[in-house]
Amino acid sequence: xxxxxxxxxxxxxxxxxxxxxxxxxxxxxxxxxxxxxxxxxxxxxxxxxxxxxxxxxxxxxxxxxxxxxxxxxxxxxxxxxxxxxxxxxxxxxxxxxxxxxxxxxxxxxxxxxxxxxxxxxxxxxxxxxxxxxxxxxxxxxxxxxxxxxxxxxxxxxxxxxxxxxxxxxxxxxxxxxxxxxxxxxxxxxxxxxxxxxx
Numbered sequence: 001x002x003x004x005x006x007x008x009x010x011x012x013x014x015x016x017x018x019x020x021x022x023x024x025x026x027x028x029x030x031x032x033x034x035x036x037x038x039x040x041x042x043x044x045x046x047x048x049x050x051x052x053x054x055x056x057x058x059x060x061x062x063x064x065x066x067x068x069x070x071x072x073x074x075x076x077x078x079x080x081x082x083x084x085x086x087x088x089x090x091x092x093x094x095x096x097x098x099x100x101x102x103x104x105x106x107x108x109x110x111x112x113x114x115x116x117x118x119x120x121x122x123x124x125x126x127x128x129x130x131x132x133x134x135x136x137x138x139x140x141x142x143x144x145x146x147x148x149x150x151x152x153x154x155x156x157x158x159x160x161x162x163x164x165x166x167x168x169x170x171x172x173x174x175x176x177x178x179x180x181x182x183x184x185x186x187x188x189x190x191x192x193x194x195x196x197x198x
Contacts, residue, residue: 008139011132015143017191021119022151023184028119032152033177035113042156045110046149050142052092052114053123056085057141060124061134081124089115119148154184 015021022028028049035045060081068074093111097104114120123144127137158180167176 008135011136012139012143015140016147016150017188020147020151020188021122021144022148023181023188025119025122026185027122028117028148029181031113031117032148032155033174033181035110036152036155036159036177038160039153039156041110042152043149044107045113046145046152048107048110048114049117049120049148050145052085052089053120053145053148054138054141056081056088056120057123057127057137057144058134059084059088061127061132061137064128077125077128078121081121085120085124086115119144151184151188155180 018024022032031045036042063080063084064074064077068077068080073080089111093104096107096111123141127140130140132140155177159177162176171179
C-alpha cells in the first residue's frame with residue numbers, strides 16, 4: 001500500500017517536471033505556441049487542459065481495460081481514445097454553456113482547442129504503454145496537465161514581457177518564440193535525474 005502511494009506520488013511529480021509532456025516529449029506544441037501570447041489566455045487553456053487530461057486519462061483507462069482488452073479490440077485504441085476525448089470535451093462544453101454562460105464566453109476557443117491537443121492523446125497512450133494502474137494513470141494525467149499549464153504560463157509571461165523588449169527584426173514572432181521554447185526545454189532538463197518514470 002505504501003509502495004503504491006509512493007509510486008503514484010513519484011509519477012505525479014515526474015509528469016510535472018522531469019517528464020513534462022510538452023517540454024520533453026514536445027506534445028501539444030501547436031496550441032502552446034498559438035495561445036501563449038498572454039498570461040490570461042495561457043491560464044484559461046492550462047486549467048482546461050488539466051481538467052480534461054486528468055478526466056480522460058481515467059476514462060480511457062476504463063475503456064481500454066474493461067472494453068477493448070476483453071473484446072480483443074486493442075487495435076482500435078487510437079480511434080477510441082480520440083472519440084472519448086472529443087466526446088468528453090463536447091460534454092463539458094455543453095455543461096458549461098448551460099450552467100455558466102459567462103464562463104463559456106470567457107473560455108471561448110480554449111475548449112474546442114483541447115480536443116485537438118495531442119498531449120492529451122499522448123498521456124492516454126503513455127499510460128497504456130507503461131502499464132499504469134488506474135490511480136497511477138490519474139496521477140500521470142493530473143501531473144501531465146499541471147506540467148503543461150506551467151510551461152504555457154511561463155511562455156505566456158515571457159512573451160508578454162517581450163512586447164516591450166527590443167528584439168532583432170529577424171527574430172520577431174515565431175523565431176524568438178521557438179528559441180524561448182528550446183531554452184525552457186533545456187531548463188526543464190535540469191530536473192532530469194531527480195525523478196524518472198519508465
